[in-house]
Amino acid sequence: MSGVVVVGAGIAGVRAAESLRTSGYLGDITLIGDEAPIYRPSISKEALTEGSQGTYPMPMKQGGPAFNWRLGSTVHQLDLSAQALTYQDSAGDFTQLEFDGLVVASGMRPRRLPVAGPEKGRYVLRTLAQAQDLAHQLQPGTRLTIVGSGFIGCEVAAAARARGCAVTVISAASVPLASAVGVTIGQIVTQRHITEGVHFALERSVREYRGDSAIREVVLDDGQVIGSDLVLEAVGSQPNVEWLEGQGLDTADGVLADGQLRAVGTSAAVLMCGDLARHPNALFGSQARRVEHWTAAADTGAYAGRAMVRLLESGAIDLPDFAVVPSFWSDQYDLQIQSFGFPHLATEQQVIELNADGSCIIECSDSQGLVAAIGINRTPELARYRKSFSSRYESTGLLSEDAQPH
Numbered sequence: 001m002s003g004v005v006v007v008g009a010g011i012a013g014v015r016a017a018e019s020l021r022t023s024g025y026l027g028d029i030t031l032i033g034d035e036a037p038i039y040r041p042s043i044s045k046e047a048l049t050e051g052s053q054g055t056y057p058m059p060m061k062q063g064g065p066a067f068n069w070r071l072g073s074t075v076h077q078l079d080l081s082a083q084a085l086t087y088q089d090s091a092g093d094f095t096q097l098e099f100d101g102l103v104v105a106s107g108m109r110p111r112r113l114p115v116a117g118p119e120k121g122r123y124v125l126r127t128l129a130q131a132q133d134l135a136h137q138l139q140p141g142t143r144l145t146i147v148g149s150g151f152i153g154c155e156v157a158a159a160a161r162a163r164g165c166a167v168t169v170i171s172a173a174s175v176p177l178a179s180a181v182g183v184t185i186g187q188i189v190t191q192r193h194i195t196e197g198v199h200f201a202l203e204r205s206v207r208e209y210r211g212d213s214a215i216r217e218v219v220l221d222d223g224q225v226i227g228s229d230l231v232l233e234a235v236g237s238q239p240n241v242e243w244l245e246g247q248g249l250d251t252a253d254g255v256l257a258d259g260q261l262r263a264v265g266t267s268a269a270v271l272m273c274g275d276l277a278r279h280p281n282a283l284f285g286s287q288a289r290r291v292e293h294w295t296a297a298a299d300t301g302a303y304a305g306r307a308m309v310r311l312l313e314s315g316a317i318d319l320p321d322f323a324v325v326p327s328f329w330s331d332q333y334d335l336q337i338q339s340f341g342f343p344h345l346a347t348e349q350q351v352i353e354l355n356a357d358g359s360c361i362i363e364c365s366d367s368q369g370l371v372a373a374i375g376i377n378r379t380p381e382l383a384r385y386r387k388s389f390s391s392r393y394e395s396t397g398l399l400s401e402d403a404q405p406h
């Protein structure tokens with residue numbers, strides 16, 4: 001069978017497949033994924049607060065019979081010169097598949113800490129199965145230690161407090177979340193966690209986990225000992241690129257793609273999308289960056305599908321370069337952090353509004369002007385900033401179709 005093969009059935013892969021169809025592709029579309037499509041943002045939120053029964057399916061624009069689904073299947077090997085790959089299904093059988101075009105959407109997996117100690121009680125969080133397992137353990141009084149104070153660590157801290165757990169967050173940072181959202185918002189959110197009863201050990205790292213058959217204590221670099229029944233390691237992620245190695249692609253950090261999301265280093269029709277893709281965004285210059293946010297994955301997926309149709313039809317992608325305003329959100333308690341743009345590019349932050357309840361709007365700029373607007377509980381006001389970024393690029397109007405569902 002040829003046609004287009006999409007590897008990874010997360011939001012990027014699914015949106016790519018949908019956009020292939022809506023852009024008029026009539027050939028076979030095969031979606032291979034080792035996991036069923038889920039609404040991943042719920043994994044660190046509702047999937048923990050609502051218990052272990054929910055399934056949180058991904059909202060589909062088009063699904064079912066439009067594609068050949070190969071779920072529960074893992075791609076192990078790629079041969080770009082032969083335009084073929086090999087996957088293993090859930091029964092353990094191997095199948096080789098040829099393709100005219102390949103969309104790579106295999107995403108990331110959690111990084112694990114190289115720390116000695118028992119494995120039992122030690123968690124990471126990305127899949128529904130991991131969330132269901134953790135949710136089952138989050139009982140009133142359970143002592144949960146979270147290593148890492150990024151979005152996932154902080155969201156799980158809020159969810160675990162809602163379940164009545166005793167929560168300690170260990171972080172190398174001095175202000176949780178500050179590297180992603182800036183110090184002002186980092187401090188507002190941290191203060192709220194403290195008010196809700198979360199303990200922090202900041203500018204600290206983990207030396208070892210102790211316990212006989214399961215974790216009982218976490219020992220920090222300064223010798224502090226934290227009694228723990230569970231540990232969640234929320235210390236970032238690493239790209240799922242092993243199956244792409246040896247094919248001439250640049251896998252130094254995800255996979256490098258050009259401004260039209262075409263993989264660099266091959267003449268085959270290979271398009272990149274989602275967390276794994278390192279690519280320029282024309283609104284923010286020529287530097288290639290990876291973005292690990294839901295709307296970015298959806299937007300790059302939708303673009304990759306459209307671009308693939310052009311490439312297979314005419315041998316060229318006659319589309320404007322990818323230029324969509326990046327955005328993300330994070331929900332902790334009743335605080336909704338929302339961002340449009342790239343806050344980490346800012347050299348300056350200006351507080352436009354800051355209220356006693358923590359709601360705020362902050363403008364982030366570089367030497368050329370606004371690079372991001374970020375705030376808490378001010379989503380409609382922040383959304384108006386999107387036009388400011390679009391005007392950085394002459395081909396405007398390319399705004400996310402997958403705006404967050406709030």
Ligand SMILES: Cc1cc2nc3c(=O)[nH]c(=O)nc-3n(C[C@H](O)[C@H](O)[C@H](O)COP(=O)(O)OP(=O)(O)OC[C@H]3O[C@@H](n4cnc5c(N)ncnc54)[C@H](O)[C@@H]3O)c2cc1C
Nearest residue numbers: 008010011012034040041075106107274275292293294297
């Ligand atoms: C817990 C959590 C909470 C989040 N919350 C938010 C949020 O509130 N707001 C926000 O903006 N973003 C959030 N994000 C980020 C957002 O969910 C991701 O950016 C997005 O899901 C990335 O989509 P993707 O399709 O690129 O990758 P993924 O969703 O990871 O999908 C890739 C799929 O490919 C599969 N795969 C990998 N290798 C292979 C292979 N060899 N063969 C077959 N299949 C393979 C993977 O198992 C996976 O199912 C969150 C992420 C996590 C982990």
